[in-house]
Amino acid sequence: MSRIPVTLLTGTLGAGKTTLLNRILSEAHGRRYAVIVNEFGEIGIDGDLVVGVDEEVFALNNGCLCCSVRGDLIRIIGGLMKRAGGFDRILVETTGLADPAPVAQTFLVDDEVRERTALDSIVTVVDARNIEARLADSDEAEEQVAFADTLLVNKTDLADEAGLATVEARLRAINPVARLIRTRRCDADLGTVLDGAFDLDRLLALEPDLLDSHGRHHHEHDEGVGSVSFRIDRPLDGRRFVDWIGMLLAIRGADILRSKGILAFAGEDRPFVFQGVHMLQEGDFAPAWRPGQKRESRLVLIGRNLDAAVLRAGFEGCAAA
Numbered sequence: 001m002s003r004i005p006v007t008l009l010t011g012t013l014g015a016g017k018t019t020l021l022n023r024i025l026s027e028a029h030g031r032r033y034a035v036i037v038n039e040f041g042e043i044g045i046d047g048d049l050v051v052g053v054d055e056e057v058f059a060l061n062n063g064c065l066c067c068s069v070r071g072d073l074i075r076i077i078g079g080l081m082k083r084a085g086g087f088d089r090i091l092v093e094t095t096g097l098a099d100p101a102p103v104a105q106t107f108l109v110d111d112e113v114r115e116r117t118a119l120d121s122i123v124t125v126v127d128a129r130n131i132e133a134r135l136a137d138s139d140e141a142e143e144q145v146a147f148a149d150t151l152l153v154n155k156t157d158l159a160d161e162a163g164l165a166t167v168e169a170r171l172r173a174i175n176p177v178a179r180l181i182r183t184r185r186c187d188a189d190l191g192t193v194l195d196g197a198f199d200l201d202r203l204l205a206l207e208p209d210l211l212d213s214h215g216r217h218h219h220e221h222d223e224g225v226g227s228v229s230f231r232i233d234r235p236l237d238g239r240r241f242v243d244w245i246g247m248l249l250a251i252r253g254a255d256i257l258r259s260k261g262i263l264a265f266a267g268e269d270r271p272f273v274f275q276g277v278h279m280l281q282e283g284d285f286a287p288a289w290r291p292g293q294k295r296e297s298r299l300v301l302i303g304r305n306l307d308a309a310v311l312r313a314g315f316e317g318c319a320a321a
């Protein structure tokens, strides 16, 4: 039986993993992809931000793929293998906080998973603007870079040539062999990105215990990083929300690493998708609510020193009168 290739998409919070995933899924490829998205916040958002009607998206919420939800991952893959017709490829998007080693390990040591799937490549999306800060404050960022077969140096529009050269030198020092591609909104040639560059020997040199299924998973997440998630049934006043989040990120954007929401604004028939990475924010209306999608507002904030009660009160204060 042929093994299904698995592409692991990793990279720090907000680097552009979902952007890459959507690019892969949007291309006229004629292939059947199964998508597994793992999120840190307890209210899933990413599952709704992934494009495509044909693909099946499995969301693993509230936990880091490299820790608590690993058993779920094994179960999902087991379920996928039983599907009639099967899939041509499995795409796994990890949370920005994940260490890729134990995720890769799942595909390399679990007998059933290994029989049916083959890790094909590890693609790490790098936020050219924020990678230096992430390398300074988290071990996972460095592991993500070290494990990559392909490094997409993304968000080149937000850095100048000198900044990009510095970032690339830093990446090269951590990982001298990965293919390095500069991208804007992950606009890399997808044939190149999905081409099976995975090299087990290289990973074993980095992590000699990788194939030891009894090896303990030692890593610890940055203790200070947490997430808060809110849900409101009542429609929001769009103006109030934009003012509130703008002020919040202006003041707390250094600590709020990532913010994202799917929002129901009063008087609007489409959901508003909000995205923030530190102070930088983007927002736009999605074409329509998905069938079965509840018309409510969901917001997730990931960062340090998040006071859930204060933030909840602020978000609830955005409800339309």
Ligand SMILES: Nc1nc2c(ncn2[C@@H]2O[C@H](COP(=O)(O)OP(=O)(O)OP(=O)(O)O)[C@@H](O)[C@H]2O)c(=O)[nH]1
Pocket (backbone or CB within 6 Å): 011, 012, 013, 014, 015, 016, 017, 018, 019, 020, 046, 095, 096, 125, 154, 155, 156, 157, 158, 183, 184, 185, 186, 258, 275, 276, 277, 282
């Ligand atoms: N300016 C700029 N913004 C980008 C680029 N690529 C992605 N973005 C934006 O960055 C934000 C985060 O992108 P995502 O693709 O959601 O990032 P992610 O890595 O999936 O985020 P998490 O899953 O939360 O870790 C979104 O607002 C994107 O539109 C880029 O090249 N330039």
